[in-house]
Amino acid sequence: xxxxxxxxxxxxxxxxxxxxxxxxxxxxxxxxxxxxxxxxxxxxxxxxxxxxxxxxxxxxxxxxxxxxxxxxxxxxxxxxxxxxxxxxxxxxxxxxxxxxxxxxxxxxxxxxxxxxxxxxxxxxxxxxxxxxxxxxxxxxxxxxxxxxxxxxxxxxxxxxxxxxxxxxxxxxxxxxxxxxxxxxxxxxxxxxxxxxxxxxxxxxxxxxxxxxxxxxxxxxxxxxxxxxxxxxxx
Amino acid sequence: xxxxxxxxxxxxxxxxxxxxxxxxxxxxxxxxxxxxxxxxxxxxxxxxxxxxxxxxxxxxxxxxxxxxxxxxxxxxxxxxxxxxxxxxxxxxxxxxxxxxxxxxxxxxxxxxxxxxxxxxxxxxxxxxxxxxxxxxxxxxxxxxxxxxxxxxxxxxxxxxxxx
Numbered sequence: 001x002x003x004x005x006x007x008x009x010x011x012x013x014x015x016x017x018x019x020x021x022x023x024x025x026x027x028x029x030x031x032x033x034x035x036x037x038x039x040x041x042x043x044x045x046x047x048x049x050x051x052x053x054x055x056x057x058x059x060x061x062x063x064x065x066x067x068x069x070x071x072x073x074x075x076x077x078x079x080x081x082x083x084x085x086x087x088x089x090x091x092x093x094x095x096x097x098x099x100x101x102x103x104x105x106x107x108x109x110x111x112x113x114x115x116x117x118x119x120x121x122x123x124x125x126x127x128x129x130x131x132x133x134x135x136x137x138x139x140x141x142x143x144x145x146x147x148x149x150x151x152x153x154x155x156x157x158x159x160x161x162x163x164x165x166x167x168x169x170x171x172x173x174x175x176x177x178x179x180x181x182x183x184x185x186x187x188x189x190x191x192x193x194x195x196x197x198x199x200x201x202x203x204x205x206x207x208x209x210x211x212x213x214x215x216x217x218x219x220x221x222x223x224x225x226x227x228x229x230x231x232x233x234x
Numbered sequence: 235x236x237x238x239x240x241x242x243x244x245x246x247x248x249x250x251x252x253x254x255x256x257x258x259x260x261x262x263x264x265x266x267x268x269x270x271x272x273x274x275x276x277x278x279x280x281x282x283x284x285x286x287x288x289x290x291x292x293x294x295x296x297x298x299x300x301x302x303x304x305x306x307x308x309x310x311x312x313x314x315x316x317x318x319x320x321x322x323x324x325x326x327x328x329x330x331x332x333x334x335x336x337x338x339x340x341x342x343x344x345x346x347x348x349x350x351x352x353x354x355x356x357x358x359x360x361x362x363x364x365x366x367x368x369x370x371x372x373x374x375x376x377x378x379x380x381x382x383x384x385x386x387x388x389x390x391x392x393x394x395x396x397x
Contacts, residue, residue, distance in 0.1 A: 021299040077344035084295060084347070085334060089258045093251040105244040144299045145370065147347035152367030216247065223254045225297060227261070 008157060009167045012149050013174015021143035024218040026179055028095060029138060031211040033131070034183030037190035037204040046131050047180035053135020055172030058150065061140070062168045065151075066159055080151045084142050091141045092223030098134075099215030102208065135176065146175075269337055287355045288326045288390045293333040293340070294348040302348040305369050306330065309350055312380050313387075320391055350383060354390035362390065 017026060033050050036042035061083070065076045100106050142150065150171070158167040190207055194200035224230040290313065292306050313321060313328055320326040333340040333348075343351045343365050350366040364386045372379040 019299075019301060021301070075344050077340065077346050080346035081334065081340060088297070089262075093254050096247055096251050100244060100247060105240060105247070142347070144295050144297070144302045144348045147295075148349065148367065148370035151346035152349065153371055156367075220250070223250070227254050227258045229296065231298070 002161075005157060005161050005163070005167060006170055009154060009170040010174040010177075012154050012157075013171040014177060016146045016149045016171075017175045017178045019145040021145045022138070022141075024221050025091070025095075025138045025141065028211075028215050028218045029134065029179045030182045030186060031207070031214045032134060033179060034186035034190075035204070035207045035211045037187050037194060037207050038200040040187070043183060043187045047176070047183055049131040050135040050179065051173050051176035053132035053137075054139040054176050055135075055169050056132070057136045057139035058154075058168040058172040058175075059165060061150075062155060062158060062164055065155060066164050076151045076155060080142065080147050083140055084144075084147055087137075087141045088143075088222065088226040091137070092219045092221070092225075092227060094137065095215050095219030095222060097219075099212045099217075099219060102212035102215060105212075139172065139175070265335070269335070285357065286325065286390075288320070288387060289353040289355055290326065290328050290387065291339070291343075291351040291353065292328070292330045292348075293343070293345050293351055294330070296332055296334045299348075301370070301373050305348065305350070305373055308373075308376060308379055309369075309383055312383055316380075316384060317387060317391070326387070326391065350386075352383075352386045352390060364389070 016022070029050060033046040034043060036046065061079060064074060065079055097106070154167065154171050158164060161167060186207070190203045191200060194203035290309070292309060294302055294306065310328065313326065317326050321328065331339055333345045339345070343363060345351070345365070346367070347370075350369055351363060352366065353363040354361045366383060366386055368382060369379065372382055
């Protein structure tokens with residue numbers, strides 16, 4: 001493997017992440033990762049876990065296509081089309097539910113508690129499982145740009161270099177990098193404002209609420225776009 | 235009072251989620267039924283054509299994105315400027331297809347995402363094809379994009395003209 005291949009994988013990842021089509025999920029991810037205002041280590045840890053979720057997804061999909069399960073005889077087109085068709089349908093409702101968990105809205109309206117309070121608290125605090133799971137889900141919800149770059153450019157590159165692990169990993173980290181950078185920006189900005197007014201904990205609570213709202217809005221957006229077929233972009 | 239508003243909002247959102255899931259399932263079932271019906275019709279009514287022909291498909295997903303639209307526009311512009319004669323003569327055909335609705339074409343060309351597929355047909359039958367996945371990498375470099383797409387078209391169009 002050459003530095004050229006490594007550089008290409010990072011670049012493809014960043015390109016995937018900064019393209020306009022995954023914007024809504026990226027904004028949700030940024031607020032989710034960056035909402036631990038006043039705690040740099042937690043923001044960093046969340047960022048790493050988010051990247052980990054993405055990396056796991058890209059390695060898993062790559063393994064399915066590049067031959068770990070040859071008996072399945074799936075082409076990259078089959079897998080790509082399947083994911084684009086179904087994960088995007090799931091994404092909207094899932095984001096709304098996560099947003100409701102963050103705002104502690106579930107359980108109030110449920111006499112039979114679907115998600116226990118423990119789950120809500122853990123989601124609110126951003127347990128390991130949640131942040132990684134979010135990265136995993138967002139990585140699998142391919143939009144045209146990410147599908148084109150991952151299936152059309154990264155996987156052929158991985159196949160050429162016989163690299164089923166390293167290049168997808170680098171690509172996954174590349175897709176998470178802009179999100180982590182912006183999450184830090186938000187966390188620092190929040191802390192700065194909070195310190196100036198001596199109200200860090202209040203700002204943190206506020207940012208957490210905003211995160212929930214962003215998730216619900218993003219969820220409604222994806223539901224309208226993918227389920228109801230409303231064209232929201234030019 | 236505040237709690238009541240939150241409760242109401244929560245109920246509304248849950249209702250939206252449930253309706254969306256139901257709608258998604260309904261849409262999926264309908265789409266499958268339509269696809270099953272259409273593939274029978276399509277294979278029966280294929281007109282026989284004579285001679286060489288290059289068909290350029292722009293394959294896109296049901297959801298369009300900003301970059302996808304610019305790829306389509308760039309290709310259409312290239313064809314209208316550099317291959318206008320061939321298009322006029324019917325040697326070159328430009329088609330836009332939703333690959334998520336047209337499962338047959340998507341399978342035939344193993345489409346992973348929106349892309350350009352250039353197909354060489356002889357007497358109505360497919361002889362060769364190229365799937366241009368790199369359009370994504372060249373979308374912001376118009377000159378290289380045009381060269382890349384034109385090269386693929388010329389490979390088949392040139393062959394057709396020599397005979």
